Structure formats: structure tokens, C-alpha cells
Amino acid sequence: MRKYLSSAWQALFGDPVRAFGVVSLGLLLALAIAPAKEHFSQWHGYQRRYLTLIRDRGDAVSLRRRFQPGIHQIWLPELGVVDRCTTCHLGLNEASLADVNQQPFRKHPAIPHSLDGFGCVICHGGQGAATTVAEAHHSERDGEEPILPARYIESGCGQCHQNALPGTPQLNLGRRMLTRYGCVHCHAITLPDGAKVAATDHPPSLAHIADKTTREWIYTWLKDPQAYAASTTMPDYKLSDTDASDISSYLVSTSTPQAGDTATAGTKSAAQTDPAAGPSLYGESFCSSCHAVQNAAGNLVGGDVGPELTRIGNKVKPEWLAAWLQNPRIYDATTPMPHYRFTAQQITILTGYLQGKSDSDYGANVHLDAANANQIAHGRKRIVELGCAACHEINGVQKPENFAPELSSIGSKPLAQIVFLPGMEHTLPSYIVAKIRQPRAFGASVKMPQFTMTNSQTDALTTALLSLTSRSRSMPDNLRVAAIQETNYQPAGHAGKLINELACFSCHRINGRGSEMAPDLTWEGSSVQRQWLTDFLHNPNTLRPSLIRRMPRFNLSESDNKELTDYILAVYQSPAIDPELAPTATNSPEIVEHGRQLFYSKYACQACHIADTKTDKGYIGPTLTQVGSRLTAAWVYAWLRNPQALRPGTAEPNQNLSDDDARALTAFLMSLKGPGGRRVKP
Amino acid sequence: MMRRFDQCRTFRSSAWVALLALATLAGCKRNAIPVPGLKATTAGTAIVESSGGHQIGATGTALQDPLVVQVNDDQGTAVPGALVEFHGPAGVSFDPAAMLTDSSGQATTSVTLGAIAGRYQLSAVTPGKSRPVTLEIVETALGYQQRLGSILADKYCNRCHDPESSPERVSNYDNLEVKPHPFTEGNTLNKMSDADLTSIIQHGGPALNRSALMPAYGNTLSVADVRALIAYTRAVADPPYQPAGMVYARK
Numbered sequence: 062m063r064k065y066l067s068s069a070w071q072a073l074f075g076d077p078v079r080a081f082g083v084v085s086l087g088l089l090l091a092l093a094i095a096p097a098k099e100h101f102s103q104w105h106g107y108q109r110r111y112l113t114l115i116r117d118r119g120d121a122v123s124l125r126r127r128f129q130p131g132i133h134q135i136w137l138p139e140l141g142v143v144d145r146c147t148t149c150h151l152g153l154n155e156a157s158l159a160d161v162n163q164q165p166f167r168k169h170p171a172i173p174h175s176l177d178g179f180g181c182v183i184c185h186g187g188q189g190a191a192t193t194v195a196e197a198h199h200s201e202r203d204g205e206e207p208i209l210p211a212r213y214i215e216s217g218c219g220q221c222h223q224n225a226l227p228g229t230p231q232l233n234l235g236r237r238m239l240t241r242y243g244c245v246h247c248h249a250i251t252l253p254d255g256a257k258v259a260a261t262d263h264p265p266s267l268a269h270i271a272d273k274t275t276r277e278w279i280y281t282w283l284k285d286p287q288a289y290a291a292s293t294t295m296p297d298y299k300l301s302d303t304d305a306s307d308i309s310s311y312l313v314s315t316s317t318p319q320a321g322d323t324a325t326a327g328t329k330s331a332a333q334t335d336p337a338a339g340p341s342l343y344g345e346s347f348c349s350s351c352h353a354v355q356n357a358a359g360n361l362v363g364g365d366v367g368p369e370l371t372r373i374g375n376k377v378k379p380e381w382l383a384a385w386l387q388n389p390r391i392y393d394a395t396t397p398m399p400h401y402r403f404t405a406q407q408i409t410i411l412t413g414y415l416q417g418k419s420d421s422d423y424g425a426n427v428h429l430d431a432a433n434a435n436q437i438a439h440g441r442k443r444i445v446e447l448g449c450a451a452c453h454e455i456n457g458v459q460k461p462e463n464f465a466p467e468l469s470s471i472g473s474k475p476l477a478q479i480v481f482l483p484g485m486e487h488t489l490p491s492y493i494v495a496k497i498r499q500p501r502a503f504g505a506s507v508k509m510p511q512f513t514m515t516n517s518q519t520d521a522l523t524t525a526l527l528s529l530t531s532r533s534r535s536m537p538d539n540l541r542v543a544a545i546q547e548t549n550y551q552p553a554g555h556a557g558k559l560i561n562e563l564a565c566f567s568c569h570r571i572n573g574r575g576s577e578m579a580p581d582l583t584w585e586g587s588s589v590q591r592q593w594l595t596d597f598l599h600n601p602n603t604l605r606p607s608l609i610r611r612m613p614r615f616n617l618s619e620s621d622n623k624e625l626t627d628y629i630l631a632v633y634q635s636p637a638i639d640p641e642l643a644p645t646a647t648n649s650p651e652i653v654e655h656g657r658q659l660f661y662s663k664y665a666c667q668a669c670h671i672a673d674t675k676t677d678k679g680y681i682g683p684t685l686t687q688v689g690s691r692l693t694a695a696w697v698y699a700w701l702r703n704p705q706a707l708r709p710g711t712a713e714p715n716q717n718l719s720d721d722d723a724r725a726l727t728a729f730l731m732s733l734k735g736p737g738g739r740r741v742k743p
Numbered sequence: 744m745m746r747r748f749d750q751c752r753t754f755r756s757s758a759w760v761a762l763l764a765l766a767t768l769a770g771c772k773r774n775a776i777p778v779p780g781l782k783a784t785t786a787g788t789a790i791v792e793s794s795g796g797h798q799i800g801a802t803g804t805a806l807q808d809p810l811v812v813q814v815n816d817d818q819g820t821a822v823p824g825a826l827v828e829f830h831g832p833a834g835v836s837f838d839p840a841a842m843l844t845d846s847s848g849q850a851t852t853s854v855t856l857g858a859i860a861g862r863y864q865l866s867a868v869t870p871g872k873s874r875p876v877t878l879e880i881v882e883t884a885l886g887y888q889q890r891l892g893s894i895l896a897d898k899y900c901n902r903c904h905d906p907e908s909s910p911e912r913v914s915n916y917d918n919l920e921v922k923p924h925p926f927t928e929g930n931t932l933n934k935m936s937d938a939d940l941t942s943i944i945q946h947g948g949p950a951l952n953r954s955a956l957m958p959a960y961g962n963t964l965s966v967a968d969v970r971a972l973i974a975y976t977r978a979v980a981d982p983p984y985q986p987a988g989m990v991y992a993r994k
Contacts, residue, residue: 159986162859170860170886171974173967211803211858214887228891228971231801516805516853665955668903668919678918681902705963712899715962 103193104132107149111166120157127155132192135180139537142180144189146197150181173228183532184217185209201487204476209527212520213490216472219528221536223252223544231517235525237261238518242294246452247465253534254543262294263397266454271316273381273392279309281424282376287513289376289423290369292353292361296510299501304443310432311440315456321384321391339414342407350578350610351397351567354418364610366397366567366576374419383412390562399564402616447508465509472530493523548573556628563615571633578610581708586633588696594626637706640695648728656729659722669713672733682713689734698727781843783870784824787814790869790878793849799893799979802884805855810837812867812878813849821848831865834858860886862983885978892975895968896926899960921954929980940973 074080099105108130115124133147152158152166153176159168169176182189187208191197198208209216215232225233239245240261250258270279281288283305286295300308343349348370353363355371363369377385384391386408389398403411432440441458444450448465450458471493479492482502495502497519500509514522533541550572552560560566566575569582589597599622601612617625660666669681688697699706701723704713718726795810814825827850829837834857844850856863865880885893896904904923906916916922924931932940939951945961948954964972977984 167859171888171970212801212805212855214803227894228887230890230894231804517807520804663955664958668956668958669915680913680915680918714899714958714960716959717962 104148107165108151111151114161114163114166118157124155124157135177137178137180140180140183140540141532141535142182142189144180144182145192146181146187146189147176148192149194183220184214201476206476207488210490213524213527216524216527219525220472220530220533221540222542223254224542225544231521231524232528234518235521235523238522239525242512243452244468244522247448248468249463250467250529251469252544253536253541256544256546259547263395264452266393267312267316268454268456269316269319269392271313272319272378274376274378276309276313276429277424277427278376279312280305280429281427283308289372291355292365292369296512298447298510300443303439306429307432307436307440308443308449309429309440311437311444312455314432314437317456319392321388338410339417342410343414345614346401346411347611347613350613364578366578370415370418372418372420372423374416375423377415379412379416382415383408386411397564397567399567399613399615400562401613404616447510468526468529470529470531470534472527473532490523490527493526494519497522545573550574552628552632554628556624559621559625568610568612579612582629582633584633584635584638584707586630587635587638588692590691590693591626591630593691594629595622598622598625635707638695638699640693648731652725652728653732656725656727659726660729663722664716664726672730685730685733687733687735689731692730694727694731697730698723701726781826781841783826783843785822786870786872787816787822787825787848788872788876789815789819790827790867790876791815792878792880795854796880796882797981799883799885800856801890802856802860802886803858805853806882809851809853810865810867810880811849811851812880813847814844814869815848823848825869828868829854829865830868831863832857835863835865854882856882856884860884860889860978883978885975888971888974889978890975891968892971892973892978895964895972896975899964900926900972919956921956923957926976927979927981929982929984932976933980933982933984937973940976941969944969944972
């Protein structure tokens, strides 16, 4: 061996010239290391492949001219972006590469932002500064986040856009769920602009619960809320029998009776009424606009504003239900349920009908013994531990502050702070999904209850949570698009009291407050005629036959009706509508005829509207057969000129009518006064 | 996934070659290797789609309805207990990817499409009596722009253009004297250029000498909205839309 080494030494460095040659060669090789390393680097390989790809294309010359060799970088200091993704993703901005399906050379799909202005990691996550695929896409070292799976991509939009964008349905759904499922009762979320996310659900107060229902029902409900109502947002706390029994005993024992909470009148005569009267009153009152009922096929039919009523007969006491239907605001002053002003007979019918919605198997085997003081005390202890009072008002238990971890920056939660379950992918999205799906899998002591959500709902909620990043808090204010905040508008006087009692805001929006289920009433006073409004409030005949959700009928007294009509006509006036400038309500037959021709020929309004029930079939917009007795000429004219200016987002297209056309059409429409499209000649 | 890759990187090249050979072998015999834990009791000779094909979803998300296929024998009766495997291009995942047909001969899986917009050709394979039988299924994933288009179409267009009614939305299609084209009607819409579609949306039917029942949306929808609507109609066209453009010939 030794001999072999010495002969090798002789061969290489035997004489000075040879030694010089060998050392020079060694030096040369050492110098070649750096360029070789770059040549064989991953990104260089991709750039060579890109050049091969574009070589044979028709626009090879211009593609080649726009190609720059070397490492590319998008640097946006104010956003903290250093993205080198475009080093390999070379075709992102090349429109002519739309047909290339081979990554990393695909064209970026069309989005509203320029890639150079925002970079890549803002939406996609990953490590922008890395120059190898493994590090950029998949790094998990030192709490680095790998690239965001495509299904949460809308969370990127939500970092700047606090408002609901039309193109991000998943994010919008997730944000609605954060407020609707009551997440924010326990988890505080402060938006980057300082606004606190407020819950939109209405967890009932439990202060007078014993008036409403029995301890047995509470027990059965607590054991499995979804068994009572599949659509309820109340989560399952997986309570033991003892816990459920003790909590129910505490709630019932501390419940205080509320004066006027129970009504005894008329409940017995329910059996004598016509069996069809119940369903028909339920239908006429449009209860299903807000309440859902499971039909025979197991599908929920109806709205989700109020609780599901499939098994309501199992839950409520008849005398409480009668009192509630008489005036729900006695039991719950802030309920979204309107005060219908039902007659005593109607209450009897409706109570009987709703009591019949029950399931004889539900809670049939529950027999609870009277609880002793220890059990009641234990019930209270569990209520405090589980944070029931974060959502519900409960006598003797204070609403806890900051009951659960704040989620304002959950989208940037460092991975080092997360305890992952064995076998779980070590990424933030998979942690959030697992936590929403099965919170108790993270330990028996976890208080978070089990929610019932579909996979797409879980994804939506995860998207909304991932958008709450620390970048969204640190970015410049001018990039932020604020959400439309609900105002605390409160109409004044007796009419204001009526508007609250009828719960108009549960369906209508006025001055930025209220739901968007029914038309915005902010300018209603400019829009409608007095006689029509009075008649409509008395008996709301439907304007759009194809709608399921409709205005219910309230038994308003003459004076209340007048009060409300006066208020709407006087206060809800649009400054943009000038009755002086608008055409008069009566016009010459020539101009009416001209308008008729415009309606049927030039603008073909009959595609969506019915002006004459004999000939027209359009089913999308409101029926116009008596629009001349419903709307004011000024409103019709202004609406025709620009519908979106009066009601943003309305589906009627702005046809950019000339003044003459708008006046002629208004004249025609105002001539449609009577039922059946009979035109009244002036 | 990446974990495993990282470990692989420390392999020597010989190991790489062996791995590659193994992978190729596994790839070739993919349909023949039984999935561990699933033992087919019977085999059918035909596989048909029950439901869940031709769905439209967003990129990277699970399709709304599950994909259901049925395995039949020669007589066309359902075969329970037959193995069905689902395959798709990279990025598509199935839950589960392989299963035995249930008592009614059906196999149900939920499909998550990949991150790239476009049509996805999926296949369901059952071993069969003598050779594997394959069923091709097509699903469509919409990108951001196309999905925005689908949302706009729902709001502004589908009440007339979609002949199907749902409880929430009654179609106006039957009430129109001149019938509009459903957006999936590729035979008609594929022949119209983007410029034609843009002008008919912006200026209404009369712009192209068509029915005035189609109103002008140029003052209601932005240019980007119109582009999104066109991208959507192109994505859902059946037969598929082939964009006209440069033809790249090899030198």
C-alpha cells in the first residue's frame, strides 16, 4: 500500500514541471466549481427547459426577447415580499403560453391584480426567497409555511379585502360562518382596521327557560342538539349523562318566571278547528321565510333566520308558545321574530298546528329525578367550565371575557406553537381543519365542542381564518378595503317602535342596517304611492310570484298602518329624485303609445316583466300590470335612467336610455293602473 | 409526501435506478395489483356512470356531489363486491381511491379537483373477468375568472339562459318567444368569437341582429365582468371550446 502511494506521488509530483501541471489543473478544477454549481442548479435547468419550450413556437422571437437569464426577484418592501418564484415560473405573464400545461411554465390564470405589483407569496404562501422547488414549495423547517393548498387560495384576497367580493364565494361563506355559528362569542377577532367581528346569530337567553320548555327536553337537547334539529348551530358538547342532567337542573332551578310569558286562553279549543287551517295560516304568514321544517324526504325547506321547527311540539310548552305568538318581545326583547298581531283564534290555530310538529320517539325514555343542591352546584360548575354563558344569558353566571384564544392573527400562527396530532401533515391549514372537525381529538380537556359542518363549510371557515394574517395587519392602510359595517340606525317615534315590533330589519335593509333578504327600503318613500303602500301593509299581495320568501301579513290597526305609511313616505325619501323634473303621471295617448312600442320592441321588457297578463310571460322582474298605481312617476323615470344608482346591485340592466325614451316608457308604465293590464286612457 | 422525498434524496444512484425500475413496473401493472385490504369477491364485465359526472367545481376543491359508478355483469345486473379504482391526472384526489362495490353494485367516491382550471379526464377501472374495464368521466374545474363568471351568470343570465328550474329559481326560459342559448351549448357558442360575445353582452341582441329580448349589459357589467362571463361560457361549453389562434408548427 505504502509502495503504491509513493509511486503515485512519484507519478504526479516526480519532477517540478509535472508537479506544476498537476497543481494548475487542480486550481482550474477548483475555479470551475462555482460556475458548474450554478449551471447544474435547479432553476438553471428550468430556464434551459423554458428556452427549449419556446424555441419552436410561432412567437419565439418575442418570447426570447422578454426572457432574462438569471435569478428574477419581485421586491415589494412595504408588503414584505421578496419573491423569486418567477425565476422558474417564466411564463406567468405570457398570454401566448395559455395552451402550455407543463409546470412551471403555465400562464397565470386571469386575476384582477398584476403579478409584479403583489408578488406570489401574498396569495400562495410558501417561501418566496428560496431558489429550489423543495424549499420554496414544501419547506417546513423552523416553522416555515409550505405553499397554501389551492382550495384555500381565497384567503389571500381576504387579507386586504375585508368586504365581500363577488369572486370569493368561499371566503364570504367562511366569514358569514364565523359570525353565524357563534365562533366569535368565545374567540375574539379584531380586524386590522380595529373593528371587532360581531356575531350575527341570536343565542336565546336562558333566564326564563323553565317557562318555555321542560328539564327533560333540555337534557335531551344537550345530549345531542342535532338530533332535535339537524340545522341548529348549537354544537355538541359531548356531555355525560350526569353533566347534562346537572346542567339542566341548574338552568331550570335558576329560571325566573316572566310576567305575561304564558297564555292560557284558547289552547284547549285547538282540536275543534279545521285541520287545514293550521298549514294554511303557517303558509299565509310566510313562517317558512325564516323557519325551516324537514319534509318527508328529509330535506330542510325554509329559511335559516329562526330555529328549525320540525320537532317544535317536543320542545315548547303550549301556553308559552301561545304567549310567544301573541308578542314574542315579552320573552325576548331583541328577537328577530315579528310581532304578528295574531287574533286569539289565529293563535289557537297556529299553536295547535305547531304543537303537532313533534316526534313521539324524541326524548321518550328520559326520566330525570329531582336534583339535589350538590347536583345543581355541579351543573353550575360545568356551565362555567364549558363557557355556556359566552353565548347564552344564564342567571347567576357571568358572561366570561376572552373565554377562548383570540383568533385575530390565526392565519400567521407559528407552527412551533402548534401541537400536531400524530400522523398529521405539519401545516397550518391541516391543523385548523382538524381542529374544526374534531376539536376533542386534541385532548380530553379541550373545551371546544363538536360542530356539525360539511367539508365545504369546513374549507370555507378555514379560508376565512387563514386570511387573518399578521401581514394583513402590517400592510399599508391604503391597500386595505374596508368592510361595509352594519349601522346602528334606529328610526324614531311611534313608527320606529312599530318598525322594531314588526322586525322589519330581519328582512329589509334601511340606511345600512338590516338583512338583505327583502328589498332595501331606504328610498321607499320616493318610490311608492300612498294608497298602494297602505293597501300593501294591510294585505301584502305578491309582486314577484316566483319568490318563495315573501312579505307576511301583519294584522295592523288602521292607526298603526297610517302611522307607518306616513313615516315611510315622509322619511325614506331619496335626495336624488326630484319630482319636479320627472314626467307627470298623466300623459297624452301618443306618448303612451310610443312608450308601449319601446317597451315591447326596442327594449323588449316583456322578457322579464309582465305588463299585460294576456300576452306577456316574463317572470324575473316584478309584475307591472298595476305599476301606475304602485310607483311614483319620478321614481320610475329615475329607475329607468339608472337602476343601480337607486338600488346598487339590482339585476335590471342599465340600458342607458335617452331622456325621451325614459319619459315615453315612464308614460306607458304610469298608464298601467288596473288589474289585468287594463290601460286607463287619460 | 415531502418527508419521504427528503429521505429518498440520500439514496445512492443505484438505489435510484432500482426505485425507478420498480416504479415503472408498478406503473405498468397498476391495474393488476390488488389494493391491500380490499379483496374483490366477484368481478363484473362493464362499468357505467350512475351520477356525479360532468360536474363543475372550483379548482382545488371537492366537487359538490360524489361520483357514483356501477359495475354490471353481462346481463346488465349490478355486481356487488367488485373492486373499483379511480384514477385521474396529477392533482386530483379521490376519497377513497379504491373500493368494493356495495350491495347495489355501486362505488361512491368524493373527488377533489386539481389546482389547474380546465377539464379533468378521470377514469374508473374494475379488473373485469379477463381484462380491466375502464370508464371515462369528465369533470370541470373553474379558475378565479371563470368562477366569477359563473357567479355573474347566476345573478344576471341563468334565469333566462338556463332552462332548468330549481325551487329557489324558476327558469324564465319557457316564457321567451326566442329561446336563448344555454351556456353549455358549445355547438352554437363555440362558433362565436370573443368579440361577438362581448358585443352581444354589452349592446344586447340587436347588436348582432338577434332578439331584443337579450338586453344590453354594457352599462351594468364592467369589462372585466364581461370577460369573466365569456371565460365561464368557454369553460363549460360542450363540446369543448377550442380557442382559435396561432398554429405552432415545428420548423
